[in-house]
Amino acid sequence: MRIAVIGTGYVGLVSGACFSEFGVEVVCVDKDADKIARLERGEMPIYEPGLDQLVANNVRAGRLSFSTSLKPAVEGADAVFIAVGTPSRRGDGHADLSYVFAAAEEIAHAIAGYTVIVTKSTVPVGTGRKVAEIVAKARPDLEIGRDFDVVSNPEFLREGSAIGDFMRPDRVVIGTMPEAERARSAMKELYRPLFLLETPVVITGLETSELIKYAANSFLAAKITFINEIADLCEVVGADVQEVAKGIGLDGRIGKKFLHAGPGYGGSCFPKDCLALVKTARDSGTPVSIIETVVQVNDSRKRAMAERIEAALGGSVAGKRIAVLGLTFKPNTDDMRDAPSLDIVPALVEKGATVRAFDPEGMGEAKKLLTGIEYAEDAYSALAGADALAILTEWNEFRALDWSHVARQMAGRVVVDLRNIYQPEQVAAAGFSYHSIGRAAARPAPQLKAVAGGAAA
Ligand SMILES: NC(=O)c1ccc[n+]([C@@H]2O[C@H](COP(=O)([O-])OP(=O)(O)OC[C@H]3O[C@@H](n4cnc5c(N)ncnc54)[C@H](O)[C@@H]3O)[C@@H](O)[C@H]2O)c1
Secondary structure: OEEEEEOOOHHHHHHHHHHHHOOOEEEEEOOOHHHHHHHHOOOOOOOOOOHHHHHHHHHHOOOEEEEOOHHHHHHOOOEEEEOOOOOEOOOOOOEOOHHHHHHHHHHHHHOOOOEEEEEOOOOOOOHHHHHHHHHHHHOOOOOEOOOEEEEEOOOOOOOOOHHHHHHOOOOEEEEEOOOOHHHHHHHHHHOHHHHHOOOOEEEEEHHHHHHHHHHHHHHHHHHHHHHHHHHHHHHHHOOOHHHHHHHHHOOOOOOOOOOOOOOOOOOOOHHHHHHHHHHHHHHOOOOOHHHHHHHHHHHHHHHHHHHHHHHHOOOOOOOOEEEEEOOOOOOOOOOOOOOOHHHHHHHHHHOOOEEEEEOOOOHHHHHHHOOOOEEOOOHHHHOOOOOEEEEOOOOHHHOOOOHHHHHHHOOOOEEEEOOOOOOHHHHHHOOOEEEOOOOOOEOOOHHHHHHHOHHHO
């Protein structure tokens, strides 16, 4: 089979590369000429583990190519995947569908022979039907069912483990109009390698499929927000949120995942998808008040994180040097969209702190978004002369810091770990005052402080 993927971002590029690995002939199209030029040179425009190798192998095998021209890619395709961005619209927070609709119109003009148009972008209920209308209006000579069909096939991959998630997903969701048997067969054929692995496939209607994606992301955002609020309660009543999470997560009905307390969810999906679901539900006259609360709690939580750092430093960060480790919204990605750091770091600067930050992959993007701070070459140089260390993202390389080296680098002895990647006693034993989420703060024992704290203890 041959497909075109419109939009070569985190989802389009990974999906295109993975489909080509399945043996499908894929052209990945993007309007961003620079992105396509880099891909043609063998450079990855995003950081995603394993992607460079997967792309290189499939380009070499002649199954994967890149282009800025949509028309030739669509003309020869059995299916066209729309994988463009659907960010929050300014003003009302609903999904901005302008990129999806523009792509649909361009696809319409390029269709030559029966084509399945697939929305892989996360799109609100009703978008698939709207895409069908756009195509029919742009090309009155085309007939739905005979010349094209529209299918919803939301993507559930996670940045940082995107290839594994695409190749071995928990499920594939395919939503079609009831009469679209031809489109369903084409989709099954494309996903045949996953059928062979006995991946659950949910074949359903267009609207249901569109809603599944929003319901899934909002549910996960609610789960994170739930444990975050329990974490705050733990701090006040002297409980340990990690143990509460373990205690509830072992219940099969609850499950262990997404029960890690932290600074609030961020990223390119949860914030915008929760907002879009809220808008869809309100517009439909059936508000999802639970998700409205999740959005509001999470927003204020991210803002409040700077105050935690302030409190750990005795009530003020003015004139203090703060080392920040981790800027991306999660590890193993360079994606900075809606990262908690974008709330926390500017608030610290505004309160008079000097921030020196390091992130293994996110600094290129961070430099565009976070100005007025210093960027370090590595984790230890970010710590030089710092009064406090704040860990914002749980990159593996921050999980095993050499605390005696940290102590030699820092001027102060305050650690604020917003990802709970250390055991409080371990950091306190090294001479630091350690503050995390949902657990009691740990202070260094005076005699240990003198030994492990070095000159500044
Ligand atoms: N990033 C994720 O982890 C993730 C996971 C699941 C679903 N999604 C959804 O997938 C969609 C894409 O997300 P993303 O993170 O890959 O976005 P992205 O911003 O990384 O990539 C979108 C790409 O589309 C291109 N584009 C826009 N309009 C175009 C057009 N008319 N023709 C050709 N190219 C065009 C842009 O230049 C950009 O490169 C969104 O709806 C998102 O919600 C994202």
